[in-house]
Amino acid sequence: MKKIAFASLAAMGAIALPAAAQAQDSNQPEVTIGASVGLHDLAVDVEDADLDGFDVDESGEIFGGFAAVDFPLGTNLFAGVEGNAHFGSGPIDAEYGASARLGFRTDGGAKIYARGGYQWVDLDAGNLIGVPDFDESDFPNLDTTAGDYLVGVGVEVPVSSVVLRANVDTIAFDTLRGTVGVGFKF
Template identity: 35%
Template structure:
């Protein structure tokens, strides 16, 4: 019985030594680090007929393609992160411009991957008889870096991340987007 208890205690202590090696004792790692990024995305924003934009004559409901630029910063805390992001998008068809700011929180996946949820405020400027409105937006997204998609040998740690996200404007629309994010 004593041998079993000693073996269990020894096995439990092995993991503790490995975890202790993950931190730098000399303080060479900053207590808080910032990871700024910029990106370019494309997608489509499709509003419900019952949204505050309503319908306009034979045009029907508001929708249109988007080209969007984003800039933000993430603050990692081990396997999780929090961040803030601003966006500006040029719209086509019924949407003139969209812009907003949002907070992000999520999990880090691998070397450069992210899985996150976001919430913020979005302004939408309509065209062709649609009004300008503002409301809360929510979203989910994922970013995968070069190592996660098999390009680690070519690009190393550098290189763009592929971002896929889906947002909603006040739960009255769907806004799928895809693009590249460049961290520095």
């Protein structure tokens, strides 16, 4: 009798093991790494600053990458973290930041999420005010890096083995930043 019980338990374990392994895989974190491009409008208010006579360039293209890790919270909800780094053109030398994500995954695998975090932007003062010969090193106390909280929304859509994504963010509700990208899941 003990042999039959042991054999039955062993058989049930052999049948249940693949199902348990598959269930464990669906609860594993999902890592996405990719490249992104976008436009960041700094929304410089020329009327508030004494910038008469300057050709203010308040938006610049950004080119860079991102890395995100999402953790399932049940069947369709997820929470995660994301980091980004971009080089810029025009008034933006670079920008980088980190955010938390909370969203919903559709049955087809698309993700819709909100995010919040902190973003730093390193400005090119000369390009910002339209003076290309401006040398920031002539002003040792000039700090051209600004940072504040970031809030935004985004969507990721799986297409074959890649993920297409789009995000719209604001930094302290003063700027507007839109990015699109492509990523690979690990």
